[in-house]
Amino acid sequence: MLRRIMFFIHFFSGYYSINKTMWWQYVLVFLGAVLMDITPLPLPPAFTIMILLQITFGLSVWPVIVVGVIGSIVGRYILTLYIPVISDRIFIRAKNEDIRFLGNKLKTKGWKSQLFILFYTLLPLPSTPLFVAGGIAKMKPIYIIPAFFVGKFTSDSIAVFMGKFAAENTESLLLGMLSWKSIAGLLTGLFFLFMLVFIDWRSLLQEKKLRLKFNIWK
Numbered sequence: 001m002l003r004r005i006m007f008f009i010h011f012f013s014g015y016y017s018i019n020k021t022m023w024w025q026y027v028l029v030f031l032g033a034v035l036m037d038i039t040p041l042p043l044p045p046a047f048t049i050m051i052l053l054q055i056t057f058g059l060s061v062w063p064v065i066v067v068g069v070i071g072s073i074v075g076r077y078i079l080t081l082y083i084p085v086i087s088d089r090i091f092i093r094a095k096n097e098d099i100r101f102l103g104n105k106l107k108t109k110g111w112k113s114q115l116f117i118l119f120y121t122l123l124p125l126p127s128t129p130l131f132v133a134g135g136i137a138k139m140k141p142i143y144i145i146p147a148f149f150v151g152k153f154t155s156d157s158i159a160v161f162m163g164k165f166a167a168e169n170t171e172s173l174l175l176g177m178l179s180w181k182s183i184a185g186l187l188t189g190l191f192f193l194f195m196l197v198f199i200d201w202r203s204l205l206q207e208k209k210l211r212l213k214f215n216i217w218k
Contacts, residue, residue: 025057033071047156051163083135103137114147121151
């Protein structure tokens with residue numbers, strides 16, 4: 001994986017004159033994005049780390065975006081691998097079956113689910129609930145990652161360029177942008193995780209009735 005990252009860095013270096021002594025700083029971008037997106041907790045979006053490192057080290061924007069998005073995908077993929085094991089240990093069987101039912105619904109919707117995933121990742125919100133649901137439902141990454149990549153690359157590109165512009169023009173604007181986006185993203189991520197865990201999805205999708213179930217823990 002590290003070799004592939006270095007390939008992308010060297011590819012873009014022909015256009016953006018990346019200093020060879022700075023390769024480790026792009027590795028930090030990759031690792032930062034992985035760490036932000038590997039956890040099931042709704043942390044701030046990975047683009048906050050990308051913006052911080054890009055500004056701190058004066059890195060070329062496009063390599064930061066490419067390496068950061070790759071890191072996000074790796075982190076989310078690892079999340080889908082281990083989250084089913086955790087859910088089996090902390091949730092009762094009925095809750096796990098409920099979330100798997102939701103995941104199966106996403107799979108059967110075809111292009112509609114891809115459109116939903118794309119729209120969701122275009123927003124500056126943590127994608128944690130999306131991958132937690134997909135991981136517990138044991139959805140194959142092919143159902144999530146393609147649309148996630150398109151949306152993530154687009155939204156992170158906009159965010160990083162906005163951060164670069166803000167840092168070059170108004171330091172206070174940069175601080176304000178990071179603060180309200182981080183807080184809003186955290187609260188929204190917690191809200192979606194609450195819905196994912198405590199809503200009875202079978203009742204909602206089959207009977208069109210909204211029910212909350214709090215007795216879900218083992």
